[in-house]
Amino acid sequence: MLCGLVSSFLFFSSFFSPMLIKKHQLSSIMVAKHIYVFPGTFDPFTRGHLYVAEVGSRICDELIIAIGSNSTKKTSLFTLDERLEMIQKSVEHLPNVVADHYENEFLVDYALRKNACAILRGRRRSENPKDIKYEGTLAGMNRLMEPELPTIYVDTEGDLSKIEASWVRSFVTTRNWSQRIVAHVPPAVRDIMLRRFSDH
Numbered sequence: 450m451l452c453g454l455v456s457s458f459l460f461f462s463s464f465f466s467p468m469l470i471k472k473h474q475l476s477s478i479m480v481a482k483h484i485y486v487f488p489g490t491f492d493p494f495t496r497g498h499l500y501v502a503e504v505g506s507r508i509c510d511e512l513i514i515a516i517g518s519n520s521t522k523k524t525s526l527f528t529l530d531e532r533l534e535m536i537q538k539s540v541e542h543l544p545n546v547v548a549d550h551y552e553n554e555f556l557v558d559y560a561l562r563k564n565a566c567a568i569l570r571g572r573r574r575s576e577n578p579k580d581i582k583y584e585g586t587l588a589g590m591n592r593l594m595e596p597e598l599p600t601i602y603v604d605t606e607g608d609l610s611k612i613e614a615s616w617v618r619s620f621v622t623t624r625n626w627s628q629r630i631v632a633h634v635p636p637a638v639r640d641i642m643l644r645r646f647s648d649h
Contacts, residue, residue: 483566485509485601488517488556490614492525493638494535497612501571501603506543513563514540516550526618531641538637557595568600573610608632621646 485505491498491514498514505512514536516529525532529550536548551559560568568591572584588600605612617633620626621642630639 483509484511484513484564485567485569486556486560486563486565487512487514487569487571488559489514490518490525491516491532491536492527492614493617493634493642494532494539495612495614495617495634495638496632497571497573497605497609498614499539499635500605500609501569502540502543502546504603505569506540506546509567509569510545512543512546512569513565514546514548515556515559516548517554517556517559518550518552520553526621527641527645531645535635535638535641538641539635541637555594557591557598560598561595565598568598570600570602572602572604573613 485508487502487505489498502512502514516532516536518525518529527535533548533550540546540548549563556568568588570584570587573580584602591598591600612633617630620629620633623629626646627639627643630642634642
């Protein structure tokens with residue numbers, strides 16, 4: 450798989466240490482036409498996820514937001530169709546971003562099948578050692594399976610670094626939950642959640 454000089458640079462950078470990208474650094478990054486895969490369960494799709502997608506859309510030719518699922522694991526709060534709709538409506542302003550789904554398949558195999566040059570991931574609270582260790586383990590396993598497929602990190606900042614999908618799920622059906630989630634999810638996601646659950 451040939452990804453050009455830029456992808457080679459990203460590979461060597463991510464091999465030795467995670468590559469963190471912030472908005473003020475984007476202008477200094479030269480990119481070629483290539484595809485990134487941004488994986489996750491997105492249960493639900495949050496403002497943190499949207500931030501990663503917006504940054505990713507600016508450094509690749511096409512960004513695939515891929516919902517991964519495994520039939521042996523617990524079910525999600527939101528259906529696959531609901532999560533695909535959440536993503537599609539939230540990224541309507543990003544013409545080179547698409548939503549997709551893969552099931553019972555290793556991420557690296559899916560990425561190769563889509564001719565991707567890199568895996569894109571967001572990382573909350575970069576100062577948190579547990580978060581760094583977890584993401585490092587995932588990147589290491591993917592690198593062992595496919596050495597030429599780098600993992601690139603987008604570091605969330607400020608309030609975005611505090612957003613977690615699990616917190617959003619815990620708000621559902623509690624008092625004033627529809628107002629509490631405003632700071633956590635894009636408007637389109639809130640609309641879908643309101644459609645699914647009655648307000649309490």
